[in-house]
Amino acid sequence: MVSRTGNGGTADDGSTRRRLMDAAIELFRNHSVAATSLQMISDELGFTKSAIYHHFRTRDELLGAIIEPIIDRVAALTEDAATHRTPRARADRMLAGYARLAVANRHLFPVFSGDPAVVDFLRGRPEWAAVVQRQFDLLAGADPGPGGQVRAAIVMAGVAGAVGLSFDGLDDDALLEELIADGRRTLGLRAARPRT
Amino acid sequence: MVSRTGNGGTADDGSTRRRLMDAAIELFRNHSVAATSLQMISDELGFTKSAIYHHFRTRDELLGAIIEPIIDRVAALTEDAATHRTPRARADRMLAGYARLAVANRHLFPVFSGDPAVVDFLRGRPEWAAVVQRQFDLLAGADPGPGGQVRAAIVMAGVAGAVGLSFDGLDDDALLEELIADGRRTLGLRAARPRT
Known part of the structure; x- marks a missing residue:
């Protein structure tokens, strides 16, 4: 003790x-x-x-300590997603990893998505910004062209915003399942097989 | 002059x-x-x-002056959407209005969606918060239950975040069309008829 x-x-x-x-x-x-x-x-x-x-x-040193483990995790997720064969499978894998990370960090993700200081901070850490960009590219890769980029932006900002709210009768596991299903539809990916 | x-x-x-x-x-x-x-x-x-x-x-007086015309517009959109017969038609109409308003205010919507001071401000103006809640409820109404609420949250935060980015080769009209199509898929609404 x-x-x-x-x-x-x-x-x-x-x-x-x-x-x-x-x-x-x-x-x-x-x-x-x-x-x-x-x-x-x-x-x-x-x-x-x-x-x-x-x-x-400094506050930036503290902000960096908060962001770093998330960036490390996103980097690992992008590497895992990149091993899949097709752009759609890679997007699907990236989506599942991102949604899981967001649900595991429900207080933090709305800050990441909405706070201008985080954008500024990442500007000063190009190697971290590159990780976020890789994630975005993997999600957007489901549909090459600007349409896929818009969908990836909706998914990244939408999932980050949604996990900051609480939903009646939805625990973290159910929320995660819902986010993945919704993200798949947004990205135009095939829906997941229903759990049996 | x-x-x-x-x-x-x-x-x-x-x-x-x-x-x-x-x-x-x-x-x-x-x-x-x-x-x-x-x-x-x-x-x-x-x-x-x-x-x-x-x-x-005060800064809040200035913030109020910025938010007020948007709230007025959202209020009008919710009234228009509410005239439609089915929950899905109402959600569809609300989505189109919200996306159009977001694209017309690309610098402002990311602030609305992500800034904690805006949430605080709306707490002090219950009649404005009620307008935002009505918009949310109309979008969520496409699918009663917590799943529909998650979808509405993704669409509101996702669209607000996406309009803050620029997409190569996508002007405002094309972005709007893409956001509406994506939002419909996210909400599980029937896709729009393709333009001919």
């Missing part, structure tokens, strides 16, 4: 880092990234500013 | 008001609403702060 002191944040442990990131995500979500300062994040947790500086020296 | 003075913003005319709103939309889009101050908007246009106060005393 780990005991926690009331003035948390001074111990250099993973849980403090995680708490800071979770508090940041909530503030990003409620106020936008640009309107959230490290001071606000410290205040939220009752930390001193020096406690947060021990983990993150 | 109207001649404009170099120190704009002191004349109480519609064009100054419009310029302030347009500058605000660009800043909202690039920095989020919460991170944009009236001062930043004045600076952007080289206005004095008193010039902007002549038109808008």
Whole structure:
């Protein structure tokens, strides 16, 4: 058992880092990234500013720590999708992976999709922006040409926005199944075989 | 012909008001609403702060002036859609109106969809939030139950996000046609008859 002191944040442990990131995500979500300062994040947790500086020296460093594991996961998903033989199979695989990742990160994906600071941040990290672009290209590849690009944009923004809402009587598994079925129709892919 | 003075913003005319709103939309889009101050908007246009106060005393007043005509239009679209006989026809009509409005406001819709300050603002204006809810319900009505709600959420966030991007070789008319066709598939509505 780990005991926690009331003035948390001074111990250099993973849980403090995680708490800071979770508090940041909530503030990003409620106020936008640009309107959230490290001071606000410290205040939220009752930390001193020096406690947060021990983990993150700038808001961008914190934002990067939040985005990085998602980008790593998307990169792995694009590599997996790329192994499939046809553009439609690749799009289908990419869709399933993206939807699963979005449902596993329901608080985070609306921020990723809608916050201009995330777009700015990715501009400064071309290798991360390239991962997002690869994902987009795989989804759009189901239908070469601008139509496929519009469909990919709808799916990426639509799934990211939808997971931020709650739907009566729909748990995460049912939501995921619905998102994949809807995304397939949007992209013009064959519908999944119904589960039996 | 109207001649404009170099120190704009002191004349109480519609064009100054419009310029302030347009500058605000660009800043909202690039920095989020919460991170944009009236001062930043004045600076952007080289206005004095008193010039902007002549038109808008708070950022929320300015945000309201930007949102109001869109809400009015959505309200009219929901009333028109509601006259149709079946839930699917109503969803179809709502989709076409929403997509047209989004394409006519390509800089604005990504802000509406993604910015937490807009959600907050609507919380303070229940009659406006009710209009957005009616739009959602009309789109979701194509398929009663949580599945239809997920589809409506994908369409609303997806279309709003997509119009913020540019697509090679797709003008506004072609984009609109594509969005309507894609939205119909997402919602599970019958595809439109191809144009001949």
